[in-house]
Amino acid sequence: MAKRTSLKDIAQLVGVSTALVSYVLNNKRENRISKAVAQKIRKAAQELNYQPNQIAKSLKTNKTRTLGLLVADIANPFFSSLARYIEDEADRQGYTLIFASSDENPQKFRKLINTLLSRNVDGLLIAPPEGTQDQIIQLQQQATPFVLIDRYFPDLRTSYVALDNHQAIYLATEHLIRSGFRRIGMLTFQTELTHINERTRGYRSALNDHQIPFKKRWLREISRSNLIPEVAKAIHELTAGHNPVEAIVFASNTLALCGLRQLKSQSIRIPDNVAVVSFDETDINDLFHSPLTYVRQPLQEMGQLATRILLETMSANNRITQANLPATLVVQASTQPLAVSLLD
Amino acid sequence: MAKRTSLKDIAQLVGVSTALVSYVLNNKRENRISKAVAQKIRKAAQELNYQPNQIAKSLKTNKTRTLGLLVADIANPFFSSLARYIEDEADRQGYTLIFASSDENPQKFRKLINTLLSRNVDGLLIAPPEGTQDQIIQLQQQATPFVLIDRYFPDLRTSYVALDNHQAIYLATEHLIRSGFRRIGMLTFQTELTHINERTRGYRSALNDHQIPFKKRWLREISRSNLIPEVAKAIHELTAGHNPVEAIVFASNTLALCGLRQLKSQSIRIPDNVAVVSFDETDINDLFHSPLTYVRQPLQEMGQLATRILLETMSANNRITQANLPATLVVQASTQPLAVSLLD
Known part of the structure; x- marks a missing residue:
């Protein structure tokens, strides 16, 4: 990179001391300097395309105005x-974002946390993978400002912004029941992550509240590391045999995507053969042959709220904020009620 | 944030001078220090969770190991x-990424470039919006290392990694012609951006090479700021009347998504009423009622190559590299040939 313009360059151009240039460019008030000189200095700074050295500033303030x-x-x-919503909110507050993907891998997660900290981010927004509770405790002990997003650990007193996962899937399951479906299967992940297990709990609560006995073989827990074959097997078993399910709830967008591919490959018609509730707002929902009913997360509120809580935490506010925001259910054709005659 | 561990803290714990701690932790070789002392210092650094101050280091090296x-x-x-591919490649080389979205807005773009530079990123990967040529020239004049991605300005000698846009749409259009379609429409953006106009040129070249006269009313240029109504109008006009098109090529994923919604709302069957070539790998392609033929960009190669060129540029290599990578066409049911009888 070419040599950047220094205060000295400006001083030489204007014919004043470097100290004076620094004083003018770093202070809003300059009562003690003649206005003409101050103007000359500002003009020279602009002409030479002077960029204040954020690194030098960061060293002084110990702030980088960067979030991880x-x-x-x-x-x-x-x-x-x-x-995208976090970026917009951070930008409004004068912050930029460094991002990194953990691939749900605790080792990679640990490495990335250290990398982000070595870049002196002012705070972190974190979707922690399974098995990273210790890492989060360590961040707390170091008093690193952070807010968990999407996931959280119920045993830890940390700030987080997540979905009301129980409510979300309760809503989806109850909608299916009220539409006349009784034999309702669910695809979820095999995990210790609370946000996913809350979704499973929502499914079971809804069945229970409507006096539908829970059947273990209708709840399929998929391993992330073996996604495609396990989803294929689950869908196959749920839809085959004498007692196929009438409806399927998907606990995540990845599971829905994968499950829909499998249903399509088996030429199972939606909702004629099986009703489906998908998860998250995706481009498929509306363009699918039978537009999909789906659980909608309030992404904008989540992103904004998490960013605002983080900024508050960074300004030495130690209050813990935990938010589980409600989902909405967008009802479309994929959960159309069974023919009225069957319900009579 | 709690006070971070300093060299002084380690020095006090071990009972040596701060200078000695600094010497041990900053040097790989420590011939002149007793191994026992060096080990004690390293152990103390670990126990106190010492993180080297990247900001201080950055000030010295003028490098942040961060890309914009x-x-x-x-x-x-x-x-x-x-x-994601850029992130993976950057990570392999020890770099993190700050990202920002310009919304195709030149004013926002200018502001974001300045923000990223004020964070002292070591280099930039940029998808420039229309009307930002001057900004790019300014970066060149400042000798800021950068590589353009996806888009480029043919009049500027800058490094870039983009698609071979002409070849991409030529391939799509020729495939339609060879499948028996003659009345082929195209939806593209009204823009001065070269990468989009190359796509339009690919469409026209393919028609020309196969002796199909170009019809102005079949090429619909959509304004980004009025996307949905203009796509609706274009699709409506292309598919209505005495002389509807037999096939439509979409010049971007946004146009395809929007166009497919419109086709669906008009209950136009694909490929029975109209064949469709979509753009980019999206979740819809395979899950659409009639799986979509689409133009596939080599995203992994693009991301890797752009990152590698940027890192080379940063290491004072002033060579300009311009790459237009070839697209592939993934052929699926949405461009199934017209019934053989019609072709006879």
């Missing part, structure tokens, strides 16, 4: 949309 | 997937 954003995968539309 | 990534919109799956 640690997601599972920036290419997942849930995270890229959330990132 | 300026896209149109990180929530667009093209950019979030590309960002």
